[in-house]
Each structure stands twice: as structure tokens, then as C-alpha cells.
Amino acid sequence: MGALRPVRRTLLRDTAYAAIRDAIVRGELPPGDPVRDAGLAERLGLSRAPVREALARLAEEGLVETKPQSYTRVTRLDPRAVREAAVVVRAMHELAARAAVPLLTGGDIAEMREANSRFESATRTGAVGEALQADDELHDVLVRACGNRAVAATIARHTPLIRRLEWRQFAEASALRSAELHVRLIEACAAGDADEVARVTARIWRALEDLADEPDLL
Structure with missing residues (x-):
């Protein structure tokens, strides 16, 4: 996760989405890795709300998976x-x-x-x-x-x-x-x-x- 950088505070949801998506695509967030909105928000220099919205979108697109009250993690390659x-x-x-x-x-x-x-x-x-x-x-x-x-x-x-x-x-x-x-x-x-x-x-x-x-x- 060290490659994630703080982002400009414009279009926060979309910017958070792009940053996390690209980290997953590049393998910087590897398959099976847990992802937590608080940790990602800190690394990106954002509040948790846009990060949560980004993770929800990534779940819809198959890049992360979530089990309520249990985990959110990067999906394995399928x-x-x-x-x-x-x-x-x-x-x-x-x-x-x-x-x-x-x-x-x-x-x-x-x-x-x-x-x-x-x-x-x-x-x-x-x-x-x-x-x-x-x-x-x-x-x-x-x-x-x-x-x-x-x-x-x-x-x-x-x-x-x-x-x-x-x-x-x-x-x-x-x-x-x-x-x-x-x-x-x-x-x-x-x-x-x-x-x-x-x-x-x-x-x-x-x-x-x-x-x-x-x-x-x-």
C-alpha cells in the first residue's frame, strides 16, 4: 500500500476510486489483501466517506468483495x-x-x-x-x-x-x-x-x- 499517494480534494469519490482501482490493477493491493476504509483514507489523505463509496463501486465491478461485519478484501483472480x-x-x-x-x-x-x-x-x-x-x-x-x-x-x-x-x-x-x-x-x-x-x-x-x-x- 506504500505506492498510494494523497490525492487532490476534487471529485473525491471518483479520485479515490481511480487510485484504489489502479493499485489493485497494478498488484500493489494483491489478491486476497484486506482493505479497510480507514487505512486507505489515511494513505490517500481523504475522509472515509469517499473511500467507502469507492469500495462499494469496486465491489460492483468485481475488484473487491465484502462480507458485512466481517471483511472487505481484494478479489482473487478468477x-x-x-x-x-x-x-x-x-x-x-x-x-x-x-x-x-x-x-x-x-x-x-x-x-x-x-x-x-x-x-x-x-x-x-x-x-x-x-x-x-x-x-x-x-x-x-x-x-x-x-x-x-x-x-x-x-x-x-x-x-x-x-x-x-x-x-x-x-x-x-x-x-x-x-x-x-x-x-x-x-x-x-x-x-x-x-x-x-x-x-x-x-x-x-x-x-x-x-x-x-x-x-x-x-
């Missing part, structure tokens, strides 16, 4: 939950990608290229957090361009379960294959080929479904 989340996220990204293609601008394409360049560089240096952030930013271009808030909210809700596993299972070789697929995705976007964009998007995210079947998941 292959079925990860695969189910990956299936949903893949479907939403396919939908977003197909809808976004006719709306993309030259600036959007340039933003995707730049994000993939950062993704590949971070992968080669083993900077997992930077790689995953760049990956999110690349795909977020399409999510943002499609303009469907329900799609964006669904992706935001379920992606942390997947990213949590990626932090644990990150491998340079598979990530570099993703960088190659990103190039294909970007070129298809630039060509306005929505069918190819949807196919490549599905291939990228289906690989994360398969990651849930790795034998050392738990």
Missing part, C-alpha cells in the same frame, strides 16, 4: 470473470470501431500512430504501465469517436479486470504482436475499411480472452 469481461469488452470495442471509422479525422489517425509508437517503445523497455496506458489511449480514440456513451461506460467498467491480469502476465513477445496488429488497425482506419477495422479489433481483444486460460493465472 479466470471465468476475466474471460467474461474480455468477451464483453471485445464486443464493445468492435461496435465502437465499426461506428467510428467514417467519423475519424486525420488528427485521430495521427493520435493512434503516436500512441502505438509509445506502446511499442514501452513494451521493449518493459514499462508495463506505460505500455498499457498507451494501448488504452490508442483504442480510446475509436471509443471517443464513435460517440456512444453506453459503449464507453461498459468498456470502462469491465476493462480493469482484464488489465489486472495483463499486469501479471505481460510478455514482450505477445505485446509486440499487438503492436503489429495496431499498425494493421490504424491502416484500415486510414483507408476507411470498417469491416477490416472490426476484424482486427476482434483479433486484438480475443487474445485477452485466451490470456484468462493461462495455467498460472491463480
Whole structure:
């Protein structure tokens, strides 16, 4: 828990949520670890109320589990939950990608290229957090361009379960294959080929479904 830092006193519930979620995804709060609102509040420099609200949201999203009057703890990695989340996220990204293609601008394409360049560089240096952030930013271009808030909210809700596993299972070789697929995705976007964009998007995210079947998941 030492990596948690005090946060700015704005949007306290959302900021507490993001800080605790990211600590769980990165493994700084490991599976099975007890989490207490008082301790988290002290480390984040917040009152207990926004932390309690954040923990309730994280419980809904499957990152923490609570038994009233007994415990609140980080959930253990569950292959079925990860695969189910990956299936949903893949479907939403396919939908977003197909809808976004006719709306993309030259600036959007340039933003995707730049994000993939950062993704590949971070992968080669083993900077997992930077790689995953760049990956999110690349795909977020399409999510943002499609303009469907329900799609964006669904992706935001379920992606942390997947990213949590990626932090644990990150491998340079598979990530570099993703960088190659990103190039294909970007070129298809630039060509306005929505069918190819949807196919490549599905291939990228289906690989994360398969990651849930790795034998050392738990």
C-alpha cells in the first residue's frame, strides 16, 4: 500500500476510486489483501466517506468483495470473470470501431500512430504501465469517436479486470504482436475499411480472452 499517494480534494469519490482501482490493477493491493476504509483514507489523505463509496463501486465491478461485519478484501483472480469481461469488452470495442471509422479525422489517425509508437517503445523497455496506458489511449480514440456513451461506460467498467491480469502476465513477445496488429488497425482506419477495422479489433481483444486460460493465472 506504500505506492498510494494523497490525492487532490476534487471529485473525491471518483479520485479515490481511480487510485484504489489502479493499485489493485497494478498488484500493489494483491489478491486476497484486506482493505479497510480507514487505512486507505489515511494513505490517500481523504475522509472515509469517499473511500467507502469507492469500495462499494469496486465491489460492483468485481475488484473487491465484502462480507458485512466481517471483511472487505481484494478479489482473487478468477479466470471465468476475466474471460467474461474480455468477451464483453471485445464486443464493445468492435461496435465502437465499426461506428467510428467514417467519423475519424486525420488528427485521430495521427493520435493512434503516436500512441502505438509509445506502446511499442514501452513494451521493449518493459514499462508495463506505460505500455498499457498507451494501448488504452490508442483504442480510446475509436471509443471517443464513435460517440456512444453506453459503449464507453461498459468498456470502462469491465476493462480493469482484464488489465489486472495483463499486469501479471505481460510478455514482450505477445505485446509486440499487438503492436503489429495496431499498425494493421490504424491502416484500415486510414483507408476507411470498417469491416477490416472490426476484424482486427476482434483479433486484438480475443487474445485477452485466451490470456484468462493461462495455467498460472491463480
